Amino acid sequence: MSENNHPLLLVENLVISYGNIQAVRGISFEVREGEIVTLIGSNGAGKSSTLRGISGLIPYKGSISYRGRDLRGVDAAKIVGLGIAQVPEGRGIFGSLTVFENLKLATWQRKDKPEVNRDYERVFSIFPRLKERLNQLSGTLSGGEQQMLAVGRALMSRGQMMLLDEPSMGLAPVLVREIFRVLQEINQSGTTVLLVEQNANMALRVASRGYVLETGAITLSGTGSELLGNPQVMEAYLGG
Amino acid sequence: MDYILQQSLNALQLGSIYALIALGYTMVYGILTMINFAHGDLFMVGAFFCFIVATFLKLSFIPTLLISMIGVALLGVAIERVAYRPLRQAPRVSAVITALGVGILLESVMLVIFPYPQSVPTLLPNITWTIGGVTISLLQVIIICLSIGLMLLLDFIVRRTMVGMAMRAISWDKVIVPLMGVPLNLIISVTFALGTSLGAAAGVMYSQAFPVIDPYMGVLIGWKAFISAVVGGIGNIRGAMIGGFILGAVEIMVVAFFPSTYRDFVAFTLLLVLLIFRPYGILGQPRPQKV
Numbered sequence: 163m164s165e166n167n168h169p170l171l172l173v174e175n176l177v178i179s180y181g182n183i184q185a186v187r188g189i190s191f192e193v194r195e196g197e198i199v200t201l202i203g204s205n206g207a208g209k210s211s212t213l214r215g216i217s218g219l220i221p222y223k224g225s226i227s228y229r230g231r232d233l234r235g236v237d238a239a240k241i242v243g244l245g246i247a248q249v250p251e252g253r254g255i256f257g258s259l260t261v262f263e264n265l266k267l268a269t270w271q272r273k274d275k276p277e278v279n280r281d282y283e284r285v286f287s288i289f290p291r292l293k294e295r296l297n298q299l300s301g302t303l304s305g306g307e308q309q310m311l312a313v314g315r316a317l318m319s320r321g322q323m324m325l326l327d328e329p330s331m332g333l334a335p336v337l338v339r340e341i342f343r344v345l346q347e348i349n350q351s352g353t354t355v356l357l358v359e360q361n362a363n364m365a366l367r368v369a370s371r372g373y374v375l376e377t378g379a380i381t382l383s384g385t386g387s388e389l390l391g392n393p394q395v396m397e398a399y400l401g402g
Numbered sequence: 403m404d405y406i407l408q409q410s411l412n413a414l415q416l417g418s419i420y421a422l423i424a425l426g427y428t429m430v431y432g433i434l435t436m437i438n439f440a441h442g443d444l445f446m447v448g449a450f451f452c453f454i455v456a457t458f459l460k461l462s463f464i465p466t467l468l469i470s471m472i473g474v475a476l477l478g479v480a481i482e483r484v485a486y487r488p489l490r491q492a493p494r495v496s497a498v499i500t501a502l503g504v505g506i507l508l509e510s511v512m513l514v515i516f517p518y519p520q521s522v523p524t525l526l527p528n529i530t531w532t533i534g535g536v537t538i539s540l541l542q543v544i545i546i547c548l549s550i551g552l553m554l555l556l557d558f559i560v561r562r563t564m565v566g567m568a569m570r571a572i573s574w575d576k577v578i579v580p581l582m583g584v585p586l587n588l589i590i591s592v593t594f595a596l597g598t599s600l601g602a603a604a605g606v607m608y609s610q611a612f613p614v615i616d617p618y619m620g621v622l623i624g625w626k627a628f629i630s631a632v633v634g635g636i637g638n639i640r641g642a643m644i645g646g647f648i649l650g651a652v653e654i655m656v657v658a659f660f661p662s663t664y665r666d667f668v669a670f671t672l673l674l675v676l677l678i679f680r681p682y683g684i685l686g687q688p689r690p691q692k693v
Contacts, residue, residue, distance in 0.1 A: 217581055242583030254578035256571040263567050270564065271583035319583055 168230050170195045170323060170354050171216070171246075175224035178211045185211040187378040188224065193323070198345070198355040200365040200386070202399060203375035209358040210251050212375075213325050216356075217241055217248050228323070243271035247321025251328055253312040257301025261292055264300050264311055268318040278318070285314040288344055306337040313344065323354045330361040342368050362399035366390045374399075404535030409658045410651075415542050415611070417650025418549030422604035423627030424634065424642035425556060426597035432573040432637040433593050434490070436497040440481060440505035442624015444598045448474045448605025449522070449615045450512060456523045463525040463544075463610075470606050471599040478598025479591045487587070505624075512617035519616040522609040545607045552600060553643050559596070560639055569593055573637060633673050635686025644684055649673070 169192035178186040186208040193199045201209050215222040218238035226233045228244060236244070247268075256264055265285065269278050286293035289310040295303065300311055309329055316324050326345070330338040338361065346368050349355050359365035366372050369386035374395060382392065389395050423445050430438040451470035455461055461469070485504050489497045529540040560566035568589045572579050580586050608623070609615050626649060634645025649669065656668040682688050 219577070219580065237585065238580035239583050239585045242581065248581045250578050250581055254575060254581070256574045256578070258570055258574045259567060263570075266564070267567050267571055267584060268582045270568070315582070 169193060170229060171356065172227045173212070173216070173224070174226075176212065176215060176226065177223040178208070178215050178220060179223075185378055186215070186222075189373075189375070189378070189380045190224075191373050191380065191383070193354060193356050195322075195354055196349075196352070197370040198349050198357060198368055200357040200359055200369040200372040201375050202359055202362040202365055202372055202389075202395075204360060204399075206377070207375040208378040209375055210327055213248065213251075213327050213356075213358055216325060217246065239271070242319055242321070245320075245322040247316035247319040247324050249309075249312045249316045249324065249326040249329060252331065253305075253308045255300045255303075255308050255311050255315070257299065259300060260297050261300050261303070261311055262296045264315055265292075265318045268315040270319075272320060277320075281318055281320065285317050288317075288347070289314055305332055306334070306340075309333060309337070309341055310344075313341070313348075317348065321353065323356065324348065325356045325358075327358050328360060329357070330359060330364060338364060362395065363390075366395075405658070407534075407536045409654050411536065411538060411542060413651040413654035414647070415545050415650075416654055417647035418546050419604045419608055419623070419646075420627050420630045420649050421643045421646025422549050422552065422600045423623065424630040424646045425553070425639065426601045427628050427631040428634070428636055428639060428642035429569075429593050429597040431631070432639075433569060433576070433590055434486070434497070435637075436486070436494050437501065437628065438486075438597075439498060439501040439624075439628075440508060441598070441601055442620035442627065443505040443508040444474055444478055444481075444620070445601040445605045445608070445624060445627075446512065446615070446617060446620030447477060447508060448602030449609040449619065450516065450520075450605075450617075451602065452525075452606040452609045453520050453522045453615060456525055466525060467603060467606050471602045474602030474605070475595040475599040478594040478601075482591060482594045487590075505620075509617045509621075516617060519614050522613040522615055524613065525610060541610055545611065548603070548607065552603060556596065556600065557639065565589065565592055629670070629673060633676060633683055635683030638683070638685040641683055641685035648684075 171193040173192065174190045175188045176186055176190070177184065177188050189212065201212060203209050211220070214220045216226055218233060218236055218241045228246060233241060256267070259267065265282065272278055291307055292310055292314055295307065300308065303311065313329070329341050333341065342364050345355060345357070357365055357369065366386045366389050371385050372383065372389045373380050374382040374389065382389065382395065384392070423441065426441045427438060430436065448470050451473050452466055455466045455469050481504055485500050486497055489500055526541050526544065531538050560569060568579065568584045571582070571584070572586065572589055576586065627646065630645035630649045631642045633648060634641030634643065652669045652672055653665050656665050660668065
C-alpha cells in the first residue's frame with residue numbers, strides 16, 4: 163500500500179470508560195486527508211469522549227493513530243504540535259484573556275514566526291469581527307463571536323486536522339450557517355475536518371462522509387448524502 | 403507629622419514583606435485552586451538559606467539573595483511534583499491537608515538541623531539617613547525598592563509574556579489549556595518557582611531586618627500573608643500586593659497609637675469587617691461555577 167492510502171487519522175476499537183460506565187464501546191473509523199468527516203448522534207452517544215481521546219485528554223483502550231503514528235501516551239500539548247487542532251465543546255475560550263491573547267496562546271507549539279503573522283491576517287480576513295475586538299476581553303464577546311474565536315484559535319495552531327465539538331451549539335441558525343460556510347472554506351484550503359454534531363442536518367450537508375454514533379457504538383456509516391437520505395437517520399435525527 | 407511619616411515608612415517595609423509572600427499564595431490558588439499552606443514555611447526556608455549562605459559561604463547580599471531564591475524555587479517545584487501533582491484530581495481538601503503536612507514536615511526537618519534559634523549575619527552596611535525628623539535605613543530602602551521591583555517584574559511576566567498568558571489561561575480553565583498546545587505541567591512548575599522564589603526573597607529580607615530566626619518563624623507571618631491575599635482577592639496578583647500593603651499599614655498604625663498587644667486583634671477585626679462588605683476581597687470577582 164502506498165503512503166497516500168493511509169488515512170490521516172485511524173481509530174480502531176476505541177473504548178472509553180468513566181468508572182464502570184462505558185461511554186465509547188469499541189468504535190473504529192478513519193478520516194482521510196482533505197475530507198470533512200462527521201460523527202453524529204444524540205447527547206451521551208460518546209461523541210465528545212471520542213474527541214477527548216483523540217486529543218489525549220483522557221485514557222482509552224484500542225488504538226488511535228495520526229499519520230501512521232500511534233498517539234497512545236503522547237502528551238495532549240504535543241498532539242497539538244503534531245497537527246491536530248481542536249475547537250472544544252462549549253467553545254472553551256479563556257474569558258480573562260483578550261481576543262488577541264487567545265489567538266496568540268494557540269501558537270505555543272509553533273516555531274515559524276513569520277508564518278504566524280500571516281495566519282493572524284488570514285483569521286482576520288475570515289472573521290473581521292475578531293479584528294475589531296482584538297483587545298477586548300473574550301469573556302465579553304457574544305456566543306457567535308466566541309465560536310469564531312474558538313475556530314480562529316484552532317487555525318492559529320495550524321493543524322492539518324481540525325476537530326470540532328458541536329460548533330453549532332447554542333447559536334442562532336444564521337450564525338450556524340456562517341460557521342459551517344467557514345468550515346467548508348477552511349476545508350477547501352487544505353485542512354481535514356472531523357466534526358462532531360447533534361445538528362445532523364447541517365453536518366451531513368457539508369460532510370464527505372459520516373458515522374452515526376448511538377450509545378457508544380457506530381450503527382451506520384456512509385457518505386453525507388447517503389446518510390441524509392437514509393430513513394433511519396431521517397427519523398432519528400432529522401425530525402422524520 | 404514626622405511620626406506619621408516614620409510609621410508610614412515602617413508600614414511600607416512590613417507591607418512589602420507581606421505582599422511578596424501573599425503573591426505565592428495567590429498564584430498557586432489561581433492555577434490550582436488550592437491553598438499552599440506550606441508557603442509560609444518556604445519563606446522560613448528562604449531565611450535559613452540566607453543564614454547558611456551568609457554564614458558558611460560568606461557571600462554578600464545579592465549572591466545570597468539569588469542563591470536563596472533559586473534554592474527555594476527548586477524546593478517549591480519539587481514539592482509540587484512529589485506532593486501536590488498526584489492529588490491534582492483529588493478533592494481540594496485533600497490537597498490542602500497535604501500542604502499543611504508539607505509545612506509541618508519542613509518545620510520539623512529544619513528543627514532537627516537547627517534546634518536553636520540562629521543569628522543571621524548582617525549583609526548590608528548599617529547606613530541611615532535622617533531627613534527632617536524621619537530616619538531611613540539602607541535596609542529599609544532596599545527592602546521596599548527590591549520588593550516593588552520584584553512585584554513589577556512579576557506583573558510584567560503575568561501580563562505580557564506567553565508564560566504569563568498561559569498562567570492566566572490555566573486559572574480560567576485548566577482542562578482546555580493543553581488543547582492550545584501549552585504544556586500544563588511546565589507552566590504549573592514555573593508558577594511554583596516564581597511564587598516560592600518571591601517568598602524566599604521575603605525570607606532573606608526579613609532575616610536582615612529581624613536577624614534571629616527559628617523554624618517556626620513562617621507560621622504566623624504565613625497566615626498573615628495568606629490573609630493579605632484573601633483581603634486583596636485570592637487568585638488576583640495585584641490584589642495580593644494591595645492586601646499585603648494594607649495589612650502592613652493597619653498593623654503598624656495600630657501599634658503606633660495603641661498598646662502593641664492590640665495589634666493582631668485590631669488588624670484582624672478590620673480585615674474581617676472588610677470581608678463582610680467585600681467577600682471576594684478588594685479586587686476579587688465572583689466567578690460563575692461551571693457545571
